[in-house]
Amino acid sequence: MTAVSTETGTTRPLPAPVPSGERGALRIADRVVAKIASRAAREALGPLPADAAAPHAVVVVHPHPRAGSGRGSLVGTARVRLQVELAHPVDIGARCAAVRRQVTERVSELVSMEVLEVAVRVERLHLAPPPGAHRGRTR
Secondary structure, three states: OOEEEOOOOOOOOOOOOOOOOHHHOOOOHHHHHHHHHHHHHHHHHOOOOOOOOOEEEEEEEOOOOOOOOOOOOEEEEEEEEEEEEEEEEHHHHHHHHHHHHHHHHHHHHHHHHHEEEEEEOOOOEEEEEOOOOOOOOOO
C-alpha cells in the first residue's frame, strides 16, 4: 500500500484493512424480499386469468447477527406468506409446490437468505373456459 501525505509534508502509512466481519452488516428490508417473492410466484404460475390479481407476499425477515461476515454467507432468514389466484381446473398442490420451490430458489439466489417457510394460500379459483369455447353470450 502507498503512504498518505499530510499537510505537514510527512507521510504516514495507510490504516490496516478492517476484516470483513467487523465492517458492518447488510440489512435487506422485508418489502424488498416480499417483492422478490411476489415476482417469483408470478414466474412459477405463468399467465394468470384476465381478472386474477397478481400474487401478494408478506415476509418476515430475521437478520443474522454480524450478517455478511464472509463471502457467500447468509444475510438472514425469511418466512414468506403468499396469496395467489389460480385458474381452475388445475392441480392445486402441484402449482403451490412449484410456487414454493421458485420463491425459495429466487430469494436464496438474489438476497442470500435462507427461506425457512413458504406458506401459499389460494385466495380464489377462476373457472377457465374449455378449449375452443367462445367468450360472451351464446344464443
